[in-house]
Amino acid sequence: MKTIYLDYNATSPVRPQVSERIRPFVDEWFGNPSSLHTHGRKARAAVEAVRTSLLGMLGNTKGQLIFTSGGTEADNIALRGVAQAMRSKGDHLVVSAVEHHAVLHAAQALEEEGFRVTVVPADSEGVVNLQVFQEAITPKTCLISVMHANNEVGTIQPVEEIARMAHGHGVLFHTDAVQSFGKLPLDVLRIGADMVSISGHKLGGLKGSGALYLREGIRVKPLLRGGPHERNLRAGTEGVVGIVAMGVAAEMCLAERDSGSLDRIRRLRDHLEKGLRERLPDVELNGHPERRLPSTVNLSFVGCDGETLLMALDLVGICVSTGSACSSGSTEPSHVLGAMHLSPERIRGSIRFSLGWGTTEEEIEECLELIPPVIQRVRRVKRVGA
Numbered sequence: 481m482k483t484i485y486l487d488y489n490a491t492s493p494v495r496p497q498v499s500e501r502i503r504p505f506v507d508e509w510f511g512n513p514s515s516l517h518t519h520g521r522k523a524r525a526a527v528e529a530v531r532t533s534l535l536g537m538l539g540n541t542k543g544q545l546i547f548t549s550g551g552t553e554a555d556n557i558a559l560r561g562v563a564q565a566m567r568s569k570g571d572h573l574v575v576s577a578v579e580h581h582a583v584l585h586a587a588q589a590l591e592e593e594g595f596r597v598t599v600v601p602a603d604s605e606g607v608v609n610l611q612v613f614q615e616a617i618t619p620k621t622c623l624i625s626v627m628h629a630n631n632e633v634g635t636i637q638p639v640e641e642i643a644r645m646a647h648g649h650g651v652l653f654h655t656d657a658v659q660s661f662g663k664l665p666l667d668v669l670r671i672g673a674d675m676v677s678i679s680g681h682k683l684g685g686l687k688g689s690g691a692l693y694l695r696e697g698i699r700v701k702p703l704l705r706g707g708p709h710e711r712n713l714r715a716g717t718e719g720v721v722g723i724v725a726m727g728v729a730a731e732m733c734l735a736e737r738d739s740g741s742l743d744r745i746r747r748l749r750d751h752l753e754k755g756l757r758e759r760l761p762d763v764e765l766n767g768h769p770e771r772r773l774p775s776t777v778n779l780s781f782v783g784c785d786g787e788t789l790l791m792a793l794d795l796v797g798i799c800v801s802t803g804s805a806c807s808s809g810s811t812e813p814s815h816v817l818g819a820m821h822l823s824p825e826r827i828r829g830s831i832r833f834s835l836g837w838g839t840t841e842e843e844i845e846e847c848l849e850l851i852p853p854v855i856q857r858v859r860r861v862k863r864v865g866a
């Protein structure tokens with residue numbers, strides 16, 4: 481069955497050029513980058529070329545880059561690895577309430593180890609409150625972590641202002657740029673980010689690949705114990721194929737961003753959003769109307785249950801995600817939409833559409849034909865059942 485994939489924030493299909501460029505590292509150059517022979521040296525050269533290239537794309541070739549198993553591990557090293565190394569300076573962290581669980585649960589793990597964590601709220605559009613941030617910082621604060629752009633609603637945070645505030649108090653600033661890298665301008669020196677997390681599979685690379693950028697001089701207590709890989713900061717043989725894939729995918733994302741082809745995605749996103757709101761009553765936008773990722777639109781279809789809607793859309797071949805996650809048989813409302821203080825009904829009816837490099841105009845036109853009758857049917861069934 482042909483599907484229309486609108487779940488790029490969950491993961492992106494692998495770009496054909498990525499599949500092509502990783503082929504030699506699957507078939508021929510399979511060596512361990514720590515080996516000294518030809519196969520090892522070939523793999524090492526590829527890994528180091530991606531490291532240099534990513535540092536350049538992030539805007540600081542003098543920084544450090546640790547390859548990880550993805551955004552989750554990068555966030556964990558940034559919070560747990562760095563906070564533990566800085567414990568003598570302070571034992572307090574500040575994070576926002578709309579962070580991904582990779583950050584929130586890493587912060588929770590630190591709390592279990594005796595750190596104190598302040599969670600700063602967001603407004604109804606998902607933007608964090610700068611004033612509350614300012615008030616949350618204490619002489620014991622060692623680290624602030626605020627994501628660049630939110631994965632559920634796409635809202636972009638004022639990271640430059642937060643970094644400035646953090647540095648004004650001698651506090652390190654980490655940003656989770658898993659959703660924004662390759663889509664928004666991201667210059668670590670201009671933003672003032674001391675640490676940045678990225679993930680390969682959101683760019684059109686492979687799942688299980690990611691990296692943490694660290695400004696030079698930042699100390700890290702490794703989370704994994706083992707060999708001396710990644711300058712003793714992350715033990716384990718580097719995932720060469722995933723790293724090469726991430727490098728190619730990142731290059732392509734940045735080329736798209738800089739050549740204006742993200743405008744095509746923004747236009748398609750806006751067309752979908754406008755079209756659905758024109759065709760259906762009681763549709764609410766979640767997230768900031770302008771300060772938002774160009775590829776993301778999160779809409780609440782009032783009177784619908786998001787999980788039911790997701791399944792009904794899947795039946796007609798449209799793949800999206802909901803603002804609530806089914807766990808252990810119960811539907812958990814999204815912590816992000818909850819932190820934005822949206823009504824339970826609005827959270828229940830929310831659907832995230834996220835577009836990407838493969839999305840076409842024909843697909844969006846087809847969505848505008850297929851989605852409204854599905855919503856109407858789900859609403860009707862819900863009313864009858866109520």
Ligand SMILES: Cc1ncc(COP(=O)(O)O)c(C=O)c1O
Nearest residue numbers: 550551552580582631656658679
């Ligand atoms: C904002 C954000 N941070 C972190 C992650 C985790 O990344 P990964 O799946 O590479 O572990 C995700 C994945 O959805 C994300 O959206």
